[in-house]
Amino acid sequence: MEYVWPRRAFGGWSVTLRSIGIVVLVTVIIGGLTSPAQQHLPEAIRSLANAAGPWFVGVLAAVWLGRSPLVLAILLGIAGFLLLTLSYGVVTELRGFPWAFINIWTIVAIPAGTTVGVATTWLRSKRKFLVFWGAAVPAIVLIAEGIYGLVVVVATTGPVVWILELVGGVAWMMWVWARQLRPGARP
Numbered sequence: 001m002e003y004v005w006p007r008r009a010f011g012g013w014s015v016t017l018r019s020i021g022i023v024v025l026v027t028v029i030i031g032g033l034t035s036p037a038q039q040h041l042p043e044a045i046r047s048l049a050n051a052a053g054p055w056f057v058g059v060l061a062a063v064w065l066g067r068s069p070l071v072l073a074i075l076l077g078i079a080g081f082l083l084l085t086l087s088y089g090v091v092t093e094l095r096g097f098p099w100a101f102i103n104i105w106t107i108v109a110i111p112a113g114t115t116v117g118v119a120t121t122w123l124r125s126k127r128k129f130l131v132f133w134g135a136a137v138p139a140i141v142l143i144a145e146g147i148y149g150l151v152v153v154v155a156t157t158g159p160v161v162w163i164l165e166l167v168g169g170v171a172w173m174m175w176v177w178a179r180q181l182r183p184g185a186r187p
Contacts, residue, residue, distance in 0.1 A: 019066025
């Protein structure tokens with residue numbers, strides 16, 4: 001007798017392995033590049049390496065590309081944030097800077113990863129209501145951080161990254177609306 005729950009929760013072996021591979025590859029690369037980017041990016045966009053929005057979108061894109069069922073998507077979202085933090089830390093240590101694994105980002109991995117998993121699953125839904133909320137999650141992250149950057153830290157960072165995040169969040173919602181949510185769009 002075959003158990004149905006594990007297949008629904010995790011997909012078949014090929015889906016699971018593909019999803020894990022994508023998340024590991026994407027998050028380890030992004031996390032590892034973040035440390036040197038904090039020092040070597042041009043001044044105008046250096047905030048990109050200190051912003052949470054790009055990490056959130058990176059994990060979301062990796063989990064979405066894997067096309068995992070809900071339970072696996074949530075676990076991969078959490079693992080993605082932990083791998084971002086871990087790979088960032090390894091590269092930071094190799095560069096001679098101190099780093100501790102237990103920090104705000106390892107704690108944030110659980111709610112943020114869960115949110116990413118749910119959002120990516122909803123983005124693939126046939127129900128427009130769920131697609132809207134799945135798309136709204138990264139848009140809210142980008143728009144909120146863009147506003148925060150322009151209001152709170154712009155004097156020390158410059159406006160470029162924060163404006164890009166605002167524009168990215170709005171453009172994302174407009175694209176999703178045009179492709180999937182407008183009346184007459186196919187699900």
